[in-house]
Amino acid sequence: MNSRAPLSVGRVTFFGRHRGEVNCSAFSPDGQTLLTASEDGYLYGWETKSGQLLWRLGGHTGPVKFCCFSPDGYLFASSSSDRTIHLWDLSRAECLWVLKGHQRSVETLIFSPDSRQLASGGWDKQVMLWEVQSGHKLRHLEGHHDSIQSSDFSPNANCLATGSWDSTVRIWDLRVGTPAVFHQELEGHSGNISCLCYSLSGLLIKVWDYNTGKCLETLKVRPVAAAPSEGSRKDFRTWSLVLCFWQGFLDVAHTCAFTRQGKLLVSGAAI
Structure with missing residues (x-):
């Protein structure tokens, strides 16, 4: 990897009104809104620039484990240990659907690139695909x-990758009809897989070539976020990997996320 000058990083805004651990954070596609999910059972919306609290949303009856925005910026989703997923309208901060079907805590969510589908996974070892417009369950994988802790759609939306505490990554081919959904299993981890993501060229971290199933490189990171650089997006090594090593937290950093433009980074901790 090419050597670079040290990053100049300063704390821009502090979001400190949570009443429990921050389990997840996500920026809206335009970077104007920050979403945080807390152990206190609430979902928080913030104005990114000022740090102003826009809303504090209830509805879940347990800790909120995950949150994410749809790529088109109209919706966001949250999941909880109460076994439900809530789909929200961003403009009104209003719940549109409560998705039920998981038997245990829902730990990961991801919208498809076209914002039409939502994938979920959790402690019941199940992957579910939902139609966003209707809230109907489409597939059960x-x-x-063991528990599914991370998920991501491929850039072309043909595949879904899921990472589990069974130490494997599975690539699900969504072009094949239910129930005979083909999947490829990527092995090589010796511990729990808590985070994964595709690059725009289709590589995964632990760095896998998802076409061949070959492990290209091992990076020991947790948590991890990727920011686009000035270079070609076709090469994984032109992306900046940022680890939560910066000082300032008094406890474990659970989550970090970049804005789409790569200029702002948010990180959340237990305290």
């Missing part, structure tokens, strides 16, 4: 042997 089985195969992992």
Whole structure:
């Protein structure tokens, strides 16, 4: 990897009104709104620039484990240990659908690139695909042997990658009809897989070539976020990997996320 000058990083805004650990954070596509999910059972919306609290949303009956925005910027989703997923309208901060079907805590969510589908996974070892417009469940994918903690759609939306505490990554081919959904299993981790993501060229971290299933490189990181650089987006090594090593937290940093433009980074901690 090419050497670079040290990053100049300063704390821009402090978001400190949570009443429990911050489990997840996400920026809206335009970077104007920050979403945080807390152990206190609430979902928080913030104005990114000023740090002003826009809303504090209830509805879940347990800790909020995950949150994410739809790529088109109209919706966001949250999941909880109460086994439900809530779909929200961003402009009104109003719940549109409560998705039920998981039997245990829902730990990960991801919208498809066209914002039409939502994938979820959790402690029941199940992957579920939902139609966003109606809230109906489309598919139920089985195969992992332990909790599913991370997920991501491929850039062309043909595949879904899921990472599990069974130490495997599975690539699900969504072009094949239910129930015979083909999946490829990527092995090589020796511990729990808590985070994964595709690059725009289709590589995963632990760095896998998802076409061949070959592990290209091992990076020991947790948590991880990627910011686009000035270079070609076709090469994974032109992306900046940022680890939560900066000082300032008094406890474990659970989450970090970049804005789409790569200029702002948010990180959340237990305290």
